[in-house]
Amino acid sequence: MIVRGQGLTKDLSLDADLCVVGTGAGGAMVAREAARAGLRVVALEEGAHSTARDFTQREDEMLPLLFQDSGARATDDGAIQVLQGRGVGGSTVHNTNLCKRAPDAVLDGWKLDGWRAADLVPHYEVVERDLHVSRLEEGDLNRNNLLLRRGVEKLGWKGALLSHNRRGCTRSGFCELGCAFDAKENALKILVPEAASAGARVYADTRAEQILVENGRAVGVLARALAGDGRPGPRVTVRAQAVCIAGSAVGSARLALQSKLPDPQAAVGRSLRLHPGGAVAGIFDEPVEGWLGIPQSYECTEKLRFDENEANLDRTWIIPAFAHPVGLGNALPGFGAAHMARMRLYPRIAIFVAMLHDRSEGTVSVERGRLHIRYVLNASDQRALLRGMRACAELMFAAGARRVLVPFAQPLELDDPSRLQEIDARGYRPLDPLLTAVHPMGTLPLGRVVDVQGRYLGVQRLWVADGSLFPTSLGGPPQLTIYAAAHKIAGHLIAELRS
Amino acid sequence: MNRRRFLRTTLFGGALLSAAAIVGRHLSGYHLDAATAQKLKALSPKEYLVLSAVARRLLAPDAADAPDPDTLEVALFVDRYLYGLDEGLRSDVRALLHLVEHGSGPFRLGLTRFTHMTTAEQDRTLTDWAESSLTVRRQGFQALKSLALLGYYRHDRTWPLLGYSGPTLKRGPT
Numbered sequence: 001m002i003v004r005g006q007g008l009t010k011d012l013s014l015d016a017d018l019c020v021v022g023t024g025a026g027g028a029m030v031a032r033e034a035a036r037a038g039l040r041v042v043a044l045e046e047g048a049h050s051t052a053r054d055f056t057q058r059e060d061e062m063l064p065l066l067f068q069d070s071g072a073r074a075t076d077d078g079a080i081q082v083l084q085g086r087g088v089g090g091s092t093v094h095n096t097n098l099c100k101r102a103p104d105a106v107l108d109g110w111k112l113d114g115w116r117a118a119d120l121v122p123h124y125e126v127v128e129r130d131l132h133v134s135r136l137e138e139g140d141l142n143r144n145n146l147l148l149r150r151g152v153e154k155l156g157w158k159g160a161l162l163s164h165n166r167r168g169c170t171r172s173g174f175c176e177l178g179c180a181f182d183a184k185e186n187a188l189k190i191l192v193p194e195a196a197s198a199g200a201r202v203y204a205d206t207r208a209e210q211i212l213v214e215n216g217r218a219v220g221v222l223a224r225a226l227a228g229d230g231r232p233g234p235r236v237t238v239r240a241q242a243v244c245i246a247g248s249a250v251g252s253a254r255l256a257l258q259s260k261l262p263d264p265q266a267a268v269g270r271s272l273r274l275h276p277g278g279a280v281a282g283i284f285d286e287p288v289e290g291w292l293g294i295p296q297s298y299e300c301t302e303k304l305r306f307d308e309n310e311a312n313l314d315r316t317w318i319i320p321a322f323a324h325p326v327g328l329g330n331a332l333p334g335f336g337a338a339h340m341a342r343m344r345l346y347p348r349i350a351i352f353v354a355m356l357h358d359r360s361e362g363t364v365s366v367e368r369g370r371l372h373i374r375y376v377l378n379a380s381d382q383r384a385l386l387r388g389m390r391a392c393a394e395l396m397f398a399a400g401a402r403r404v405l406v407p408f409a410q411p412l413e414l415d416d417p418s419r420l421q422e423i424d425a426r427g428y429r430p431l432d433p434l435l436t437a438v439h440p441m442g443t444l445p446l447g448r449v450v451d452v453q454g455r456y457l458g459v460q461r462l463w464v465a466d467g468s469l470f471p472t473s474l475g476g477p478p479q480l481t482i483y484a485a486a487h488k489i490a491g492h493l494i495a496e497l498r499s
Numbered sequence: 500m501n502r503r504r505f506l507r508t509t510l511f512g513g514a515l516l517s518a519a520a521i522v523g524r525h526l527s528g529y530h531l532d533a534a535t536a537q538k539l540k541a542l543s544p545k546e547y548l549v550l551s552a553v554a555r556r557l558l559a560p561d562a563a564d565a566p567d568p569d570t571l572e573v574a575l576f577v578d579r580y581l582y583g584l585d586e587g588l589r590s591d592v593r594a595l596l597h598l599v600e601h602g603s604g605p606f607r608l609g610l611t612r613f614t615h616m617t618t619a620e621q622d623r624t625l626t627d628w629a630e631s632s633l634t635v636r637r638q639g640f641q642a643l644k645s646l647a648l649l650g651y652y653r654h655d656r657t658w659p660l661l662g663y664s665g666p667t668l669k670r671g672p673t
Contacts, residue, residue: 057666060653078638325652337561
């Protein structure tokens with residue numbers, strides 16, 4: 001059963017064995033597993049329940065529908081746009097279906113019992129089976145991705161086709177605005193309906209505001225149904241034997257802080273990793289038309305190493321990252337007539353992005369009821385990011401770009417690879433260049449806020465099952481690992497509730 | 500720039516901007532037709548006029564075939580978009596518009612409001628914001644640029660300029 005909170009006209013009280021907060025990759029997985037195990041599950045989701053017919057492929061309509069803060073969420077200094085999903089299915093609705101296991105070196109580096117690479121394999125296998133993950137094929141590469149591969153091959157660098165969870169894909173190219181053809185095998189299409197079929201009650205437009213704790217034990221959640229314009233409506237009170245938070249690295253930390261949960265190590269909301277990306281545009285003589293076809297199907301891992309050595313600056317994952325007109329406009333530097341002249345090059349522009357396996361740690365906090373995301377790139381990360389952006393530019397030239405644009409505040413336009421060092425020479429300062437983050441992680445990390453079974457330390461019967469668990473960046477897209485981690489934690493949770 | 504100088508600059512700049520915003524809210528001389536004013540949901544008429552002036556420069560056409568932002572009602576769209584944001588974000592943008600209007604002149608050692616500047620002065624002012632040593636000004640520029648771009652390139656009349664084929668789901672014009 002999926003209930004739209006907008007339809008509620010009076011306060012509501014619910015009883016459950018388990019209340020899950022959030023219905024993205026983590027929450028939907030826990031809700032499905034728990035419901036299938038026979039538990040009475042209530043899942044709360046602050047965003048709407050949309051389906052394929054709601055996805056209009058238009059940026060101005062999809063930003064408010066699918067993203068937190070209508071796509072306007074950013075770090076406090078505005079330096080990093082933080083794109084996070086909002087709605088049933090969470091970020092799995094707008095992501096580009098990248099399914100990549102976390103590198104062994106990252107998982108093993110955590111040195112946490114039960115979280116070594118080998119321990120997660122069975123959970124990855126379940127996710128990959130249930131969400132129909134498969135390696136993309138040659139014909140899935142659009143021109144933007146073909147250019148990345150061409151650059152990789154020309155330079156003799158490391159690159160590969162990616163795996164995705166999509167079936168029946170029409171290659172329309174509008175993945176990041178929700179799939180109008182329902183080809184995403186994600187939380188919205190697969191897990192939430194399966195949870196509902198197994199008896200879970202899912203409340204959309206219902207924002208969790210406080211975890212209820214009595215005598216050191218989680219006993220439920222206080223929430224508010226939201227009206228169509230987002231204003232709070234009737235109260236929804238869920239009394240439950242257990243609670244699982246899965247509202248994302250930002251949302252889960254926010255809820256923990258609002259609820260004033262115990263935090264003896266003062267670690268809640270800290271150690272935020274953003275996996276920020278810096279984009280580089282290449283202008284080609286040939287048509288690229290990057291908005292057509294699957295947006296991200298090929299990766300370059302030449303500049304991605306996971307050794308923890310301080311001197312390691314090869315910490316960026318390079319992928320194509322094309323956008324529709326509004327998104328592209330933000331990626332291109334300058335304004336006015338000069339900016340519009342660049343926009344007219346749209347069909348011949350390719351974009352690669354360098355996503356940083358960051359070591360900088362930011363914070364999520366709530367002050368006077370307002371959310372704050374603070375994050376400052378440390379010096380090592382700044383150098384590593386610029387090094388990755390330079391690699392993007394090098395790949396562009398190798399692929400045949402006539403010119404390369406780097407979106408610094410004072411636009412940097414390169415016409416020859418001999419000028420690549422100018423990228424490093426510019427240095428980094430906030431908003432110069434503008435960065436984007438689509439993979440927030442950390443904030444309730446395993447080993448510090450949560451134990452290795454996903455239990456919140458200091459509150460009984462409270463679990464966490466989303467990207468906030470990860471003690472470090474994964475260095476790649478986290479969705480598959482969030483699904484797998486939630487599957488693992490669901491097993492612990494069910495066993496404990498049954499006992 | 501060393502840390503001490505940065506802090507001094509930031510504090511000075513921040514104080515100046517705050518003062519400009521407070522003073523600016525109480526200055527008058529802004530006239531918007533009643534029909535448009537009635538449509539506003541998030542912005543005051545003055546804020547709408549400042550936003551319109553900023554959008555005209557941020558989206559200045561490079562050739563005659565590009566529709567101007569007023570024709571596409573960019574500022575009106577942004578007003579509706581802001582209405583959907585939470586109160587904190589909405590207040591930030593409104594304060595930013597007052598800063599641009601009254602806090603830009605002092606940085607150029609003048610007192611001219613943004614809406615009273617020539618287009619060349621407005622462009623220099625926006626460049627100042629974009630390249631400023633103060634993060635808060637660069638942030639302000641980026642916020643306005645993002646809003647203006649959303650209001651303009653959302654419109655299917657701009658897509659032929661780009662050679663963009665648009666959504667595969669076809670429907671009537673925007």
